[in-house]
Amino acid sequence: MKKLLFGMLTLLTFETLWSQPHEAAQDTTWKKLYRESAPMINDLVHTKIDARFDYSQSYLNGKAWITLKPHFYATDSLALDAKGMEIKKVAIVKGTATTPLKYDYDGWVLNVKLDKSYKGGEKYTVYIEYTAKPNELEVKGSAAITDAKGLYFINPKGEEKDKPTQIWTQGETEATSVWVPTIDRPNQKATQETIMTVPEKYVTLSNGKLVSQKKNTDGTRTDTWNMDLPHAPYLFFMGVGDYAVIKDTYKGKEVNYYVEKEYAPVAKKIFGHTPEMMGFFSKITGVEYPWVKYSQIVGRDYVSGAMENTTATLHQESAQQDARELVDGNGWESTIAHELFHQWFGDYVTSESWSNLTLNESFANYSETLWDEYKYGKDAGDAQNYTDMTGYLQSGSDKKDLVRFYYTDKEAMFDAVSYNKGGRILHMLRSYVGDSAFFKALNLYLTTNKFKAAEAHHLRLAFEEVTGKxxxxxxNQWYYGSGHPKLAIDYVYDDAAKKVQVIVKQTQSGDKVFKLPIAIDIYNGATKVRNKVWIENKVDTFTFSYTSKPDLVNVDGDKTLLAEKKDSKTMDNYVHQYKYAGQYLDRREAVEYASQNQTDPKAIALLTEALKDKYYGIRGLALNRLNLKNQGNKKEFEPLIAAIAKNDPKSTVRATALTALSNYETPAYKELFIKSVNDSSYTVAGNALEALAKIDSAAAFTEAKRLATQPTKGALVGAVMKTMIKSGDEGSFSTIAKAVGDMPLSQAKFNLLPSFSDFLAKVSNTDNLKKGVDIIVDFREQTKNFGLEPVVNGWLKGIVTKKEAAKAIAADKSSLQAQIDYVKEKLGGEKAGF
Known part of the structure; x- marks a missing residue:
């Protein structure tokens, strides 16, 4: 699963986002509760479900045939997870006959008394008739999985205009048992047959292959999907809706993209790299894509990012980007890679417990780096790796083990440790053993454990067998330990003795000392001498001889170490590093250092070079780091910034340059800004509009009103709304409110809502105020498990404060009081704080 939260880094810290729903509680008994792998008493073998949907009540009326066998010991009983169902019949199946069985059901677990004691390995089939009622079930979710009702009816009665009617399921972690009785544990595996009867106008999707379709006389159609290879219950999937199905192929296997019909023309621009990804991942793992087909479907109101259901990945609606959004690059491509790699790591081989979740998520996370490196070059891969490393380092998670046997709730495992840190550990492991051994070990792990559940030691054994190490x-250090090294690096040059000492001190708190194999590269001009060393102590000193003083000593020459570093290099060292070391992180470190020393001519020269860097990410970084409050810098960089804004081949860099140009606040750029407002890139257009507003607010408002009548997404919708909101024109309320309300849950929407709240504070029409507040409240409810409720309530309180101030001087206080009362009502229990 790829979590939406990883795209919301600036909302709050990862630690706040991930831990608040779980670890804010006073109860600490979880610290003594060992989270073992689920005992295997009965094993799932096959699940057949016949599902019919009651759209009027959001029910699933189901029949299930569940084939099992005792794992080892004989048993005469069966416990199935079945959450919030109405159980109508339970029976044992013998040939074509069924015999009722005795059972107890508490609303959560269905305990069945079997007709006899079955020996280990002896198969039997239980038949169950039931009604699933997901909307009547109250289950605690998490920051990643906002409720856990498993089965979701989207606009089932068609009452919401411009919103499609859909059904989709979300099984991870243990919510498949909301819609089909099962043993809802990740160490279970079963084959599957899914029969869905739906209105004929809809298409369906499930695991495996569509093997039959039958039209019924009542206007419905019955589709049967067959999954003939075993996989875990949390990966079971059903999807229903009015989709366009865009067909693709990979080596004769079906590859399909289920999108809302308006996105059919761009579906292959969004998902079209999938076959190439399948080939790439098959090649590097040495395991050909193992399933019969691969489909991807987009679900409305799905806020958990994306989910790797076997052969049937579910994406949230943010995946659906129009042609102008795609000008800047496919913002969902890394997620597509992430979920696809799960088909090997997570689906083919599954972590046997949530404690070992990183076996699924670290690989999926690291696949984003691998794909970018392969498709777009090493700089792109290194940039992705750096972004993910930063996400972990900023998460405040240094006390959490990667493999965790003690946690508050299984949902708490979906964090920056299981994902980001785990991915970076794989990157270090790859660097240590080398590419050939790394990928051969992955192949051994996958082939040894195929269609099974595994723990982290299985991965270790594969690497040990391949490497002989x-x-x-x-x-022990990285998988079963916590934290990361913090390194202070110093250099002592002795020209008389022709020696340099490299002193590396581990400064992290506590007694833990990390063992780190790294490379130290010594440069004279373009000549590099590599020294491989081990950091093993709180302080290590390495001494190297030289004939002439090195231009650069570069610790962690491969830039693969997961660590925080304070490096005492000089400006001259960083200039040399930028020019000769050359990796993405080498250049990034040099730009960051130069940006902190912008009174030094050498730093200015380095930043000037960085603005012309071969990789757009470095060019954009350098633009963002320019200190344009320094008048000398401002004047010197102006021609280069203007040239970049007009001519850079990467639209996002042009957009960043336009923002930089807005600091000049000169009418000379008005023509460029107006021209750029109509750029094919939403990011360029949005940044240009905000830049125009700085020098001519009236012209910007005119442009914003014009653009508001056209389809706008991405950065442009935020810029248009901010410009219109800033104007204070209440006549634009309907346009503004619709645009804000229609935005999917995203960082862009979060960024816009404070301005929208300020706008509402000035709105005089009470009905408009209520509509606007409802939009904010809806966002709060969608993000209630993200830890954002205090932030959103803060916006609402701000509206109340401003309305109270307006009421104090108003002649007619009644309408303002009605508005204040409405906002306080929406604050619920917090209104007492006023």
Missing amino acids: DLNWFW
């Missing part, structure tokens, strides 16, 4: 030290 004992890797317990690495697993």
